[in-house]
Amino acid sequence: MKVAVVHGQAHKGSTYHLTQMLLDELDCNKEDVREFNINGIGQCVGCYNCILKDESLCPHRAQMAPIIEAIDQADVIIINTPNYCMGMTGQLKSFFDHMAYRWMSHRPNGNMKNKIGVAISTTAGMGASKATKDIRNQLFWWAVGKTYQIPFAVSAFSWDQIANKKKMKLTRKVKNLGWKINQKVGYVRPGVKLRLFFQMMKKMQKGLVWNIVDHDYWEKQGWI
Numbered sequence: 001m002k003v004a005v006v007h008g009q010a011h012k013g014s015t016y017h018l019t020q021m022l023l024d025e026l027d028c029n030k031e032d033v034r035e036f037n038i039n040g041i042g043q044c045v046g047c048y049n050c051i052l053k054d055e056s057l058c059p060h061r062a063q064m065a066p067i068i069e070a071i072d073q074a075d076v077i078i079i080n081t082p083n084y085c086m087g088m089t090g091q092l093k094s095f096f097d098h099m100a101y102r103w104m105s106h107r108p109n110g111n112m113k114n115k116i117g118v119a120i121s122t123t124a125g126m127g128a129s130k131a132t133k134d135i136r137n138q139l140f141w142w143a144v145g146k147t148y149q150i151p152f153a154v155s156a157f158s159w160d161q162i163a164n165k166k167k168m169k170l171t172r173k174v175k176n177l178g179w180k181i182n183q184k185v186g187y188v189r190p191g192v193k194l195r196l197f198f199q200m201m202k203k204m205q206k207g208l209v210w211n212i213v214d215h216d217y218w219e220k221q222g223w224i
């Protein structure tokens, strides 16, 4: 299986280590895993070029393109973030903003429906599940067929501080999820909610042509 990992932070803390634990459980070779650090990507400037013209016109396309290519080739997309102030890191949010043109309401990639998405977050106390829920929501709008999450309260500010008992609990969780993913790869079918939303977007693209670029894309895919 091929895996794309988007790290929502540049440092190798608890969230990074938790992600590596999951990678160790997956049935894949090292060369099948592509990991990206998004810290160097400029902030979305709201130019609308991607949505209204062409994604190649994004001022940060050169930095985004290799990540998007890896995501498109992957069977499993892992996106992680430490919990910062009850949410994802600012740089991860900006990364997602750069992907707005790929939302179902614009120009989704048809292959996403057969992929698995994984949202990972650690927190000192509270808020990890808020962050993973937000990541899963983004993946849903990319039309990813199946998503999982690992929110985890580490009660620590660094990986080394985490109590052994907590690390053991984490190991069990990660092993369990790794097993599920290994079974599911190649067999993902989009659920009812995703199919319903896709139909709604289809109706929207057929009816109100408020963005001709999106409309033409849907036509070209043979969806309308």
Ligand SMILES: Cc1cc2nc3c(=O)[nH]c(=O)nc-3n(C[C@H](O)[C@H](O)[C@H](O)COP(=O)(O)O)c2cc1C
Pocket (backbone or CB within 6 Å): 009, 012, 013, 014, 015, 016, 081, 082, 083, 084, 085, 086, 087, 122, 123, 124, 125, 126, 127, 154, 156, 157, 158, 159
């Ligand atoms: C800017 C910042 C904001 C944070 N906000 C929260 C918070 O709202 N709630 C919380 O429980 N922990 C919070 N934390 C703690 C981290 O979520 C926690 O230590 C996490 O495991 C760090 O992951 P990392 O080692 O991958 O960076 C915050 C840490 C930082 C640096």
